[in-house]
Amino acid sequence: MVITRLNPQLNRTICVVGDINGDGREDVVIGSRQRGEDSLVWLEQRVPEDWCVHLIDDDAEMLESGGVLADVNGDGRLDFIAGGDWRSPYLWWWEQLANPSGKWRRHIIGEFSNKFHTQIWVNINGEGELVSWNQGQKSLLRLKPRDNPRERWLAYFIARDLEGEGLAWADVDCDGKPELIAGNYWFKPTVSDPEE
Numbered sequence: 253m254v255i256t257r258l259n260p261q262l263n264r265t266i267c268v269v270g271d272i273n274g275d276g277r278e279d280v281v282i283g284s285r286q287r288g289e290d291s292l293v294w295l296e297q298r299v300p301e302d303w304c305v306h307l308i309d310d311d312a313e314m315l316e317s318g319g320v321l322a323d324v325n326g327d328g329r330l331d332f333i334a335g336g337d338w339r340s341p342y343l344w345w346w347e348q349l350a351n352p353s354g355k356w357r358r359h360i361i362g363e364f365s366n367k368f369h370t371q372i373w374v375n376i377n378g379e380g381e382l383v384s385w386n387q388g389q390k391s392l393l394r395l396k397p398r399d400n401p402r403e404r405w406l407a408y409f410i411a412r413d414l415e416g417e418g419l420a421w422a423d424v425d426c427d428g429k430p431e432l433i434a435g436n437y438w439f440k441p442t443v444s445d446p447e448e
């Protein structure tokens with residue numbers, strides 16, 4: 253079943269599922285490498301046969317595969333996080349505003365080396381944090397929002413000289429606590445924050 257038609261000229265890199273408007277039905281975020289009238293949108297599932305397209309950002313471009321939904325600012329509305337492709341050094345988050353049909357507000361999380369393929373939002377020590385690959389500097393980044401998440405986030409290296417894609421958060425060693433699985437590696441979270 254076709255749920256919607258978007259501009260076929262744009263190279264679609266992002267497809268993330270989540271209940272964006274909190275009505276109990278799963279919605280979908282679609283993002284793209286190129287700028288366009290529907291380059292970053294969310295598709296609202298009204299009923300399985302009826303979907304409505306809402307614009308998040310028609311200025312968004314160079315979006316790499318990945319992206320994640322999370323309530324970054326704790327206002328009860330899911331926000332969206334994504335990173336740049338081989339042409340962009342930025343990780344961004346888009347703040348979902350109270351008006352569900354308006355554009356979302358984009359903020360920069362940080363500026364690193366180009367290309368961020370795959371993000372995940374995890375709960376470390378009771379707080380939500382972002383983990384992202386940064387292929388441009390062969391590293392895995394851990395990013396903590398500041399008290400004001402519109403300011404650039406605190407950034408730490410989880411690992412350097414590492415190549416890969418894909419992230420998961422699961423209990424690998426059966427000790428009841430989750431670990432980070434990144435490409436062909438897995439990591440146990442440390443209790444204290446690592447060096448910036």
Ligand SMILES: [Ca+2]
Nearest residue numbers: 271273275277
């Ligand atoms: Ca929904």
Ligand SMILES: [Ca+2]
Nearest residue numbers: 323325327329
């Ligand atoms: Ca929010």
Ligand SMILES: [Ca+2]
Nearest residue numbers: 423425427429
């Ligand atoms: Ca474990």
